[in-house]
Amino acid sequence: MDLERDFYCQLEILGQLPSEEGREKALKAVFAAMKSLMDAGQSKAMAAALPEWLEPKWSDDTPAQTVNGSADPLERVKILGEYTYRGAADRVLQAVLGSLVEVLDAFAKERIGRSIPETLAPYWGQANSCSMSENMGQFL
Amino acid sequence: MQKEFMAVYDAVTMHPDHLTTEKLEGNLGGFGSFNLAIWAATNIIAEEMQRGRKMKLDVANEAYTDVDEIARKVTSFLQTYGADPSNSSVVTAALLYWAGVNASAGIPTPNRKLGGVCRIAAGAPGGRVSTLPTEKLNNKISGFAAVLAIYEALQKEHLAPFDPTLLPVGLAGSPVLGHSALGEDYLFPTLVKKLVPIGVNAMLKAYRSVGIKPCRFMAALFSTAATLEILHPDAYLGEEYGPFLRTRTPDLCGQVAVEAAGLPEVLHVRGTGDELKTAKVVGDLGLVLKDAGAPTVVGMIMFNEVNAIIQEGPIVGVGRGGGPILLPLHHWVTQPSLVLYALGHGASEDEAVDILKRSIDGYFQREDANIAINLLAHRARQLKRGPVSDVLIKATEPGKVKTLSNRIGNTLKKFEDGLGLADVVDTVEKEHISTTQLGVAKIMSNILGKNVEYVKYENVRPCSGRRKAKIAQKFFAFDGHVDIEVKVDGKVYTYDNFLANWAPKIMMEADEENLPGMAAVCLGVTDLLNSGACSANMVICACVAVAMGMDPKEAADKVAEYSNFQLSIPAQSLYDSAEYTARILKEME
Numbered sequence: 001m002d003l004e005r006d007f008y009c010q011l012e013i014l015g016q017l018p019s020e021e022g023r024e025k026a027l028k029a030v031f032a033a034m035k036s037l038m039d040a041g042q043s044k045a046m047a048a049a050l051p052e053w054l055e056p057k058w059s060d061d062t063p064a065q066t067v068n069g070s071a072d073p074l075e076r077v078k079i080l081g082e083y084t085y086r087g088a089a090d091r092v093l094q095a096v097l098g099s100l101v102e103v104l105d106a107f108a109k110e111r112i113g114r115s116i117p118e119t120l121a122p123y124w125g126q127a128n129s130c131s132m133s134e135n136m137g138q139f140l
Numbered sequence: 141m142q143k144e145f146m147a148v149y150d151a152v153t154m155h156p157d158h159l160t161t162e163k164l165e166g167n168l169g170g171f172g173s174f175n176l177a178i179w180a181a182t183n184i185i186a187e188e189m190q191r192g193r194k195m196k197l198d199v200a201n202e203a204y205t206d207v208d209e210i211a212r213k214v215t216s217f218l219q220t221y222g223a224d225p226s227n228s229s230v231v232t233a234a235l236l237y238w239a240g241v242n243a244s245a246g247i248p249t250p251n252r253k254l255g256g257v258c259r260i261a262a263g264a265p266g267g268r269v270s271t272l273p274t275e276k277l278n279n280k281i282s283g284f285a286a287v288l289a290i291y292e293a294l295q296k297e298h299l300a301p302f303d304p305t306l307l308p309v310g311l312a313g314s315p316v317l318g319h320s321a322l323g324e325d326y327l328f329p330t331l332v333k334k335l336v337p338i339g340v341n342a343m344l345k346a347y348r349s350v351g352i353k354p355c356r357f358m359a360a361l362f363s364t365a366a367t368l369e370i371l372h373p374d375a376y377l378g379e380e381y382g383p384f385l386r387t388r389t390p391d392l393c394g395q396v397a398v399e400a401a402g403l404p405e406v407l408h409v410r411g412t413g414d415e416l417k418t419a420k421v422v423g424d425l426g427l428v429l430k431d432a433g434a435p436t437v438v439g440m441i442m443f444n445e446v447n448a449i450i451q452e453g454p455i456v457g458v459g460r461g462g463g464p465i466l467l468p469l470h471h472w473v474t475q476p477s478l479v480l481y482a483l484g485h486g487a488s489e490d491e492a493v494d495i496l497k498r499s500i501d502g503y504f505q506r507e508d509a510n511i512a513i514n515l516l517a518h519r520a521r522q523l524k525r526g527p528v529s530d531v532l533i534k535a536t537e538p539g540k541v542k543t544l545s546n547r548i549g550n551t552l553k554k555f556e557d558g559l560g561l562a563d564v565v566d567t568v569e570k571e572h573i574s575t576t577q578l579g580v581a582k583i584m585s586n587i588l589g590k591n592v593e594y595v596k597y598e599n600v601r602p603c604s605g606r607r608k609a610k611i612a613q614k615f616f617a618f619d620g621h622v623d624i625e626v627k628v629d630g631k632v633y634t635y636d637n638f639l640a641n642w643a644p645k646i647m648m649e650a651d652e653e654n655l656p657g658m659a660a661v662c663l664g665v666t667d668l669l670n671s672g673a674c675s676a677n678m679v680i681c682a683c684v685a686v687a688m689g690m691d692p693k694e695a696a697d698k699v700a701e702y703s704n705f706q707l708s709i710p711a712q713s714l715y716d717s718a719e720y721t722a723r724i725l726k727e728m729e
Contacts, residue, residue: 006383013386018406018417084412084495087486 003103004053010102010129015095026092029081031058033073033093036080037117045115049108050100071119093123102129141552143728144687148548151683151720153540156515158679158720161672161711162469164519170222173438173470176520177221178231178446181214182476183526185239186483188213190527195239195484197254199246207241207254211261217524225264227439230432233258234425234446238477239484243390243424244374251374254424255431267434269366274347274358275444275459276437281346286359286366289342290335301330318372325378331371332392339363340400355457357422358444360397364426367393373427394423408451410462410478411499414485416450441471448474449481451502454587454663463502464583465666466509466673475499475513476520479531489531496535504579504667505572508674510539515674544676551684561685561695565702568677572706573597573668580664592660593627600668601704604640614700617669617708624665626657633657638665672708682714683721692718 008023017023035043035058047058070076078089101109116124157164167173189195193206211232218228233254237243244253259266269283293299307317317323343359371389381387381395398405398419407416425447435443448459461467462474478499482492496513503509517532547568554564577595585592603613604621612618624635624642633654635642638661646654678699685695696715700707707714 009383012417013383016415016417018415018420022406022415082413084414084498085482085485085487085491087482087491088412088414090486 003051007051007054007099007103010099011095014098014129015092017092017095025081027057027096028060029077029083029089030093030096031060032080033076034116034120036076037071037073037119038115042115042117046112049104049111049115051103051108073120073123094127097123097127098129101127141556143725144552144684145548147721147724147728148552148680148683148687149544150724151717152544152548152676152679154720155713155716156519158713158717159511159515159674159676160469160713161675161707161709163712164469167470168221168523170224170438173442174218174221174223174227175442175445175470175473176516176523177218177223178235178442178473179476179516179520179528179532180221180523180526181217181232182235182480182528183524184213184217185210185235185480186527189239189484195236195241197242197245197252197257199250199252201250205252207236207252208257208261211236211258215258215262219262221523224436224439225262226259226267226433226435227442229255229258229262229264230429230435230439230443231446232262233428233432234443235477235480237424237428238446238449238481240481243427244388246374253373253427253431255428255433259431259433262433264433267432269362269369269430271434272362272365272429273435273437273440274355274362275441277352277355279350279352280437280440281343281350281352283343283362283366285342285346286339286363287369289338290363290366290370293335293338299331299334301326318375321378323372324376325380328371328375328389329377329381329392332367332389332396335367335370336363336393336396337400339366340397344401353457356401356403357447357457360394360401360403360422361426361429363400364390364393364397364422365429368427368430373430388423390423390427391420392423393426394419394421397422397426403456404452407456409481410449410451410474410502411495411497412482412485412487421450442473445471445473446477449478462499463509464504464579464587465663466503466505466512466670468670469512469516469673472512472516475517475532476528479528483527483531489527489534492531493535496531497539500536500539502583504576504583504664505671505674506579507539507543507575508671508676510536511543511676512674514540544680547676547680548684551680552687555684555688561681561690561698562702564684565678565681565699566704568681569600569704569706572671572677573600576664576667580661580667584660584663588628588659590629590656590660593630595624595626595661595664597622597624597661597664597668599623604637606640611710615707615709616705617672620665620669620705620708622665622668624657624661626661628656628660631656633660635661668705669708671706672711675706675711675713678703678706678711679714679717682718686718686721687725692722 011023012018015026017026047055050058074086074089077093078086083089152158167176188210197207214232215228246252270287272283274280311317340359340363343362344354347354373389375389377387377392381392403418405418407418445459445461448462450458453459453462461472479492482495500506500509514536517529521529580595581592600622602616604619607619620639622638624638626633646658682695682699686692696718
């Protein structure tokens, strides 16, 4: 499987997102929420660490709804993605980060880890792809 | 009129079954149904989730996992209220699935499957797909259709992609076949692609042969289950079919079944906007059915209604309790299942309340549906209270109070304006029909993808002329008469005495010219026939008549006589609430 296909396949399964529309919406909401929590330097570092086929999605500056107030990443994903409950926002945030983990090399992962803001760090630290989440521990 | 208002309000709401023509207590022994126990049992699952129980099947090196424990509590509870062990098993598995539990885990020991876990927890015997009935859609069929067709195919031709007599000694059951390229890339995918469509088509054909509109969802599930009885149900597949550790034979069965049955690739969960991959749901629930025991038709009705949280349910054949029609109350379990889904997927209580309220918008009679959900929630809470009941009541209580207050106030005003009881009943029923008409035009346009500009249900009353029995001439549900006019995509269809004349004519003559009109109006007719599920209007009429001075028995008798369709069957609740109105008023004087 090529990496791009693998990424979207992981996103579909982890995020419970079988439609392309749903995956694009999730990606846009999560990236917009992450960017809204980063300064310019952090955002630039993130863009540089992403695969080149994904970087345009990060740099897409289509105006997203403004998110004020809470710095809670889940609340921001919920608002930006117009999800009806926090659990859905949590699921897509974890899915996007987990799918990234699967396709990034160690250098890129480390670079993102250094640039990610404090509020997102726990989510990044727990990000698991399909092969790592849920089933991985069963065989250890 | 405050005293009269209070007396009527209390009389109609004091017991949940005062607002329905149905006999709720009859459900508590398992005779016919056990839906109230399911409503209550969802509280057990939600409480366990809130205690931090692990809602996942895994291969933990423990004799019993959290899911085993929860399944034991839930199946035991359901059986207390009369559920057959296998019925308790299949329903518990479906509830746990929608609460977030995965359908299977593991390859080696321990290998856990949700259907099997629930069957063992329930103490139910093992079953086979050939004896598994579908839910009742007037008639019903069984998995025998799929099993027969699949085994006939096995006898007629060699389906494996190689000659197994060439396999070296000792390879039967070996990982060389089961867990490597030979099985995962060749044998299993080949068999899935050949067997599943055979089973699906056999089920669809059997449905058609006995006059049931083919249920694509159940055909897909049953064929998946029948195929997995033959195939290795835990084997992984080559990565061309999906990521490793996430793609097994049930997933491919689901994918092939979805294609064969013509199901949409994506479904949605009511009120949430959440997407579901249809293939995944079919694969998972098909696997559950394979292992869950030997459910009866009642169990399969409940199984399907639990699954009716799927928004596209009316289109693909997943239950009927989620809307748009009011169902007899003993079918309804969709709402607690939906709340369980929401809580299990991380919704807060307030978010779950909003999700449930949004889901009620999908009914023709939104207010009556809200009342029906509320009264079932209250009755079930008397069996077992908990987080699901809290959400259900918080979501529906304000709407119920608003609806009943308005209706009681309006009915009192009608009497004050000088209308007699017969005219009041007639006016109230016409208002109800008007709401149904608006709901049908709006919702059927969406369901059919056509422009249902308007529909008129007229002359709605008992006695179409088909039956001579006196009771049939008294109650709409026994021999209903309705004239209909509907405009669909610019064409007007008129049907006089629809149920007795036109429905049989269109179907017996395969009258394609009139089918578009019939498709647009039928669910609305069903809604009228089922309107006794929430009999609030007629109960209020009787109680207000009592409040205005009429004798309780006379008021109930008169309402039963004047009602053309909303008391679709005889109802003791009408007499009870009228009598309580008089009793309360007497004490208040």
